[in-house]
Each structure stands twice: as C-alpha cells, then as structure tokens.
Amino acid sequence: MSFFKIKTSWSNAEFILIKLCMASAYILIGSYFHDFFDNYYAILIVIFIITVIWFVYQWLKKMKSHSDLPY
Template sequence: MNFFKMKTSWSNAEFILIKLCMASVYILAGSYFHEFFENYYAVLIVIFAVTAIWFVYQWLKKMKAQKH
C-alpha cells in the first residue's frame, strides 16, 4: 500500500489543527534559530520563490486538466 497515493476525505476546516501545529513549530524554530538563519535569508527567499511558482504552475496545470 503506497502511503502517498492514499485518498482522504478531509475538509479544509479539519486541516486547521495540523496547519496551526506546523505554523507554531515553524515560528518556534524561526525565533530560536534567528541568528543562525540570518546569513541565509537570500537563499531561503530564492527557494521560497521557486517552489511557490512551481506549486502554482502545477496547481493551474491540474485545474486546467480537470476542465477537459
């Protein structure tokens, strides 16, 4: 059984707790390691921009494929 191909029927509202959990850990790690990551802001911004553009492209591609 492939874990990554499993389908779930959760609504967006049901994901609020996991999103809050992950966001709080990210904020905690970011505040704790602020000085460590300070030297890597440019790299992190580039990684964020590339992955955000790639995600939006994949999402739009999938939405367009569902219309046909």
C-alpha cells in the same frame, strides 16, 4: 462557485514542492527571531519564490486538465 468543488489527485512527488515551499517559509519566519539562519536569507527567499511559482503552475495545469473532463 464550482472552483471549490473541483477535485484533483496529487502524487507524493508533487507534494515535495509544497512541502519545500512551506518549510522555507517556516524557516524564514523562524529566522526572523533567531540569528542562526541570518546568513541564509537570500537562499531561503529564492527557494521559497521558486517553489511557490512552480507549485502554482502545477496546480493551475492540473486544474485546467481536470476541467476539460465532463462530470
């Protein structure tokens, strides 16, 4: 259960990825109900997948680097 107790520090630049990830998910959900973004499904899905993979990679890398430190 120590997984939930690990604290990490994030810079503003690192938050850009999660913001892009969430924004593309919101637009995908919104475009399901409106035809305005209908032509952009492929682009939004690609942005979403890339940002999710990139964010998870950075998160795991940061968690691993902090787990090496003694508490």
